[in-house]
Amino acid sequence: MFAYYFDLALRSFRRNKALTTLMVLAIALGIGASMTTLTIFHVLSGDPIPQKSDRLFYPQLDPATMNGYTAGEEPDFQMTRYDAEELLRQKRARRQAMMTGGAVGVEPTRSGLDPFYVDARYTSADFFPMFDTPFLFGGGWSGAEDQRHDRVVVIAKELNDKVFGGANSVGRTLRLSGADFRVVGVLQPWRPAPKFFDVNSNRFGEAEQAYLPFSTSRDLKLDRNGSMNCWDAGDRPDDPEGETGLNAPCSWIQYWVELESPDQQDEYLQYLTNYSDQQRANGRFERPTNVRLRNVMEWLDFNDVVPGDVRMQVWLAFGFLLVCVLNTVGLLLAKFLRRSTEIGVRRALGASRRAIFAQCLVEAGTVGLAGGILGLGLAQLGLWGMRQQPTGMADLLHLDLAMLATTFLIAVVASVLAGLIPAWQACQVAPAMQLKSQ
Amino acid sequence: MELRPILSTLRRHKTAAALIVLEIALSCAIICNAMFLIVNRLERMDRPTGMADQELVRVLITGIGTDDNAAAQTRSDLAVLRALPGVKSASVTNQVAFDGSSWNSSVNLTQDQTHQTLSASVYLGDAQLPETMGLELVAGRTFTADELLEWSVVNAPGYEGSVPTVIITRDMAGKLWPGQDPLGKMLYSWGEGGSRVVGVVDRLARPNEQGGPTAYYYSMILPIEPDYTVGGRYLLRVDPARRAEVLKAAVAALQRNGPQRIVLEQDSFSDMRAEYYRQDRAMSWMLVIVSVLLLVVTALGIVGLASFWVAQRTKQIGVRRALGATRGQILRYFQTENFLLATVGIVVGMLLAYGLNQLMMERAELPRLPAIYLPVGALVLWLLGQGSVLGPARRAAAVPPAVATRSV
Numbered sequence: 001m002f003a004y005y006f007d008l009a010l011r012s013f014r015r016n017k018a019l020t021t022l023m024v025l026a027i028a029l030g031i032g033a034s035m036t037t038l039t040i041f042h043v044l045s046g047d048p049i050p051q052k053s054d055r056l057f058y059p060q061l062d063p064a065t066m067n068g069y070t071a072g073e074e075p076d077f078q079m080t081r082y083d084a085e086e087l088l089r090q091k092r093a094r095r096q097a098m099m100t101g102g103a104v105g106v107e108p109t110r111s112g113l114d115p116f117y118v119d120a121r122y123t124s125a126d127f128f129p130m131f132d133t134p135f136l137f138g139g140g141w142s143g144a145e146d147q148r149h150d151r152v153v154v155i156a157k158e159l160n161d162k163v164f165g166g167a168n169s170v171g172r173t174l175r176l177s178g179a180d181f182r183v184v185g186v187l188q189p190w191r192p193a194p195k196f197f198d199v200n201s202n203r204f205g206e207a208e209q210a211y212l213p214f215s216t217s218r219d220l221k222l223d224r225n226g227s228m229n230c231w232d233a234g235d236r237p238d239d240p241e242g243e244t245g246l247n248a249p250c251s252w253i254q255y256w257v258e259l260e261s262p263d264q265q266d267e268y269l270q271y272l273t274n275y276s277d278q279q280r281a282n283g284r285f286e287r288p289t290n291v292r293l294r295n296v297m298e299w300l301d302f303n304d305v306v307p308g309d310v311r312m313q314v315w316l317a318f319g320f321l322l323v324c325v326l327n328t329v330g331l332l333l334a335k336f337l338r339r340s341t342e343i344g345v346r347r348a349l350g351a352s353r354r355a356i357f358a359q360c361l362v363e364a365g366t367v368g369l370a371g372g373i374l375g376l377g378l379a380q381l382g383l384w385g386m387r388q389q390p391t392g393m394a395d396l397l398h399l400d401l402a403m404l405a406t407t408f409l410i411a412v413v414a415s416v417l418a419g420l421i422p423a424w425q426a427c428q429v430a431p432a433m434q435l436k437s438q
Numbered sequence: 439m440e441l442r443p444i445l446s447t448l449r450r451h452k453t454a455a456a457l458i459v460l461e462i463a464l465s466c467a468i469i470c471n472a473m474f475l476i477v478n479r480l481e482r483m484d485r486p487t488g489m490a491d492q493e494l495v496r497v498l499i500t501g502i503g504t505d506d507n508a509a510a511q512t513r514s515d516l517a518v519l520r521a522l523p524g525v526k527s528a529s530v531t532n533q534v535a536f537d538g539s540s541w542n543s544s545v546n547l548t549q550d551q552t553h554q555t556l557s558a559s560v561y562l563g564d565a566q567l568p569e570t571m572g573l574e575l576v577a578g579r580t581f582t583a584d585e586l587l588e589w590s591v592v593n594a595p596g597y598e599g600s601v602p603t604v605i606i607t608r609d610m611a612g613k614l615w616p617g618q619d620p621l622g623k624m625l626y627s628w629g630e631g632g633s634r635v636v637g638v639v640d641r642l643a644r645p646n647e648q649g650g651p652t653a654y655y656y657s658m659i660l661p662i663e664p665d666y667t668v669g670g671r672y673l674l675r676v677d678p679a680r681r682a683e684v685l686k687a688a689v690a691a692l693q694r695n696g697p698q699r700i701v702l703e704q705d706s707f708s709d710m711r712a713e714y715y716r717q718d719r720a721m722s723w724m725l726v727i728v729s730v731l732l733l734v735v736t737a738l739g740i741v742g743l744a745s746f747w748v749a750q751r752t753k754q755i756g757v758r759r760a761l762g763a764t765r766g767q768i769l770r771y772f773q774t775e776n777f778l779l780a781t782v783g784i785v786v787g788m789l790l791a792y793g794l795n796q797l798m799m800e801r802a803e804l805p806r807l808p809a810i811y812l813p814v815g816a817l818v819l820w821l822l823g824q825g826s827v828l829g830p831a832r833r834a835a836a837v838p839p840a841v842a843t844r845s846v
Contacts, residue, residue: 019742026735033728067552068544105502105700115502117700178503201538221504240595308802309721312475316468320728320735323464327739330457334746389720421453 005362012335012363019335020367023328027371027415030324032378033317035399035407039383041314042403043396044204044306048192049131053296054262056130059087059255059272062290063279064231075290076229076251081244083279084253088124092271093257095130099123100253101198101225102217104210107175108163118159119225120176120210121198122217128154128185130258131197136160138170138185141213149215154185156209179220181212193396196296198254199303200226204393218244228252262295269293321414328367328418336360336426347431356427364419365412372411379407444775454743459783462819465736466787470815471794472725474807479722483715485654487535488607488641490572490675493526494707495685496534497672499692501699508665509588511696518695519672524684527675529570532562532664533645534671536707536714540645545658546626547614556613557653558606559644560628562589562662568605568639570675576608578621578637581661589664592629601629601660605637609655628660666699681706733818737826744772744830755834756841765835772831773824780823784816791815 013020047053061083062075079087084098102120127133128140137160141152153174160169160183169183194203217224218241230243230250239245244252259268272291279285294302336343343356379399387394399407448455505511512530519528533539541562544554561567565581585603592599604625611620624632642657649656664670672692676684689704748755755768795807 022738022742026738029731029735033731068554069552105500107502115698115700117500117702223500242593242595307717309717312798312802313721313724316472316725316728319464319468320732323461323468323732324735326457326461326464327735327742330454330461330739331742333454333457334743338746338749389716425453 001358002362005359006366008359009363009366012339013366016335019331023331023367024370024374026324026327026331027368027411028374028378030317030321030414031372031375031407031411032382034314034321034410035375035379035403036382036386037310037313037317038406039379039399039403040386040397041306041310042400043398044194044310044393045300046193047297048194048196048300049296051132052258055259056296057093057257057259057265057268057293058295058299059257059268060292060294061272061276061279061285062287063249063251063285064287065249066286067231069287071288073290075292078227078229078251079253079255080251081246081248081253082284084255085246087255087275090275093268094260095126095258096256097124097127097130098214098253098255099127099197100214101200101208103223103225104176104212105178106159106163106210107178109173109175110163110165113163118209119206120212120217120222121208122212122214122222122224124214126258127211130256131192133190134188136186136188137168138183140211141184146213146215149219150213151179151181151216152184152213153181154187154211155183156187156207157189159209160186176210176212177220177222187211191396193393194300194305196300196305197256198226199300199305203305204396224252226252265293265295321410325414325418328364328415329421332360332364332367332419333422333425336422337429339426340429343426343429344431344433347429353427356429357423360423360426361416361419364415364423368412368415368418369408371415372408375411376404376407441774441778444771444778448775448778451747454747455779458740458743458779459786461736461739462780462783462823463786463790465732466784466815466819467790467794468732469729469818470788470791470807470811471798472729473814474795474811475804476722476725478804479718479725483718485643486641487643487711488571488573488639488655489535489643489707491707491711492678493572493675493681494570495674495676495681495688496537496703496705496707496710497674497685497688497692497701498669498703499666499672499699499701501667501697505667505697508667509590509663512663512665512670515666515672515692515695518691519674519688522674522684522687522691524677524680525674525688526677527566527570529564529567529673530664530666530670531567531673532669532671533559534673534707535643535645536710537645537671537703539669540648542644542648543627545610545614549626549632551626556610556656557649558610558627558656558658559648561642561657561659562664563659564663565661567659567673568637570673571642572675573642574640575605576638576640577619578605578635580605580637585661587662589662589668589670592662593668598630600631601627601633601662603636603661604633605639605659606635607639607642607655607657609641610658611635611638613656625658627658633660671703733822736819737822740776740823740826741829744776744827745833748772748830748834751834752837752841755837756839756844759837759839760842768837769831769835772827772834776823776827776831777820780820784819787815787819788812 060075060077061079063080063083064076088096088098100122102122103117104120105115105117107115124146125141125143136157140154145152160166163174169186172183174181174183190207192207195207228243228250232249239248243250272293273289276285276289276291280289383397383399386397516528516530519525533541541560542557543560545556545558547555564586568575568580581603614625615623620635620638623635625635626632641655643654644657674688685704685706689701791807798804799806
């Protein structure tokens, strides 16, 4: 029966090509626009580390002075160097790492290659196992290297290809910002999107290309990147390291912990509270204890990682799809009612209302399917267009299987919904009336 | 024109009439808001920086490892840059609009204030900086040589000196001392003690959107010369026609002058501006395209349904023509019908438009939709409706009276 209705639908399309094309095009445009924007949204709001995003937490403390204090405000969004090093030393989570963005000058030994700058990350040993970074050669470093301020470095494959021609460079020497470093590991291409562990800048850009111990980076006074918030600028102690000194009243460190299970969140939060209380008792903290512990997705959500424009585009596209669907309802209505006579004859020959209803819905669904296929093409075109934009996220924008399935679901559901009213009206046709006017 | 027959016809085609009304209403709501968003973006992209945008180029250079002689090297670099042909003026500054990096500081009116009066962006630069940037000095003066400090001195551990003077923008002066003359007043931001306002510039945009639209011109210049190792950017004011050429010459000159260094960025300021607003431009185009498609789809929907109605009523039209109705009357019948539907759609659409705007005000922090967009949106949809219905209405008017006599 379904095949027969499908055949009837195709015949009906052939009879009125212009109207059919119009309906299919309208659905396709709506679907194309919706899927393009929805895919972008889907990519940008994705989980960058799904296997453990509920066990990775970002602790926040409130170390500033009472100046500018307003009760109920969020605590500082980064940590001071002192607190980060202290929490790291106390090691109360399964894994923990402090980190900051930076930049190092690479002086390749290979001839014909000029020095160049790459983004770097100064961090501590647990960074690699905590974030499951995939290694091509070698591995990370251990806490011992952190403590000895060793000059070791983990580099990205891209940098390894450029400087060492892609060879296994573990154990070889790489000159960075005037100091010799020993390569201990080479990462496989690794692209967490968004770059959740540091939301300061370029949230959907490439990950850094060189990773080295934080302690070493301070010895060498390497350039740091990212945001820094200082208070009490006038009371800066006589620290030769200035704002990046251990006791500087500045927050600029990102700190992450991995717990055994999400259930330990309360326990760790209690530990942070105790730590904060203790700092207050020591007179280091002035503000009332105000701590936070967010997991990866909560942290991304709190930082509005998905740009507002992207959300607005999704709404706009779905508004457009709604108009396209309304348009299809109107056109299908016109189409079915124009066939009132034919429907009257079928009813008189014994077709039930149900049969007429089913036939009309199959026709509407076929329009949806055709619109969906064409819309998929338009979405691919739209995404291709977005990829041509020189943004960091361009190469992330692809239609995945889930989105593909969603496209067809939306297309068919939209057109069947669009077909409901017209089909209902069509099956209300009284056979006698239509036959009389013949 | 008698409205009653039209209304009674529409009553018998409730579903189709409701569909047209709904489609027009949705289009009207979306288009009013889309137009508003587009104008908003255009205004944003049009904001002046207060600088001579068309005459500026910027070079960001950095060393490898540390340079203990950075201040002297920076002075030498500037001397080389100022001597280049085509360069009107050259300065070093810590930040510049559209550049990504920004320095910000709280500004207070008294020494022991616990809550800041405002947060301003901090430009560090030499006495030439206002001239290099092309700022319009509306009151006071620029820095004198004896006021200038070196970054490496100010930033040294234990430094307890003050930053004696500051140049601020007119917006910032208005916020700090409304209705008063800001010259000679003290503000408290950097260093020990306060800084005296010696100059006021018309405008100077901050590097990014920190603080929102009202704070866009909250900027101040401090008489501190940064060096190239702390993110010092060389800013050159050049002949607009020779920007590319001078930029190339400047980069080459810097690489020849002093130790081996790496050029991180080299751009004309207008390219930086274009890059900064790329997302806004893309969004505006997307809004334009969707609005146009929306109008096209709505128009085609009206054409489709109107054609169906004309076909369905062919006999009725024939009878009216046979009874003496003119072609014009038939034409106007369909036009009036469309006008009525469009009007209802527009009224509903305006309510929807306000609802949508309310939602965006809450979610996207947009201002309220100015009333002017509503009549404009209404006009667009009325014209669209009349344009779309014209074809089918003409076909209706062309129905010969003889149709009435057939198959009755």
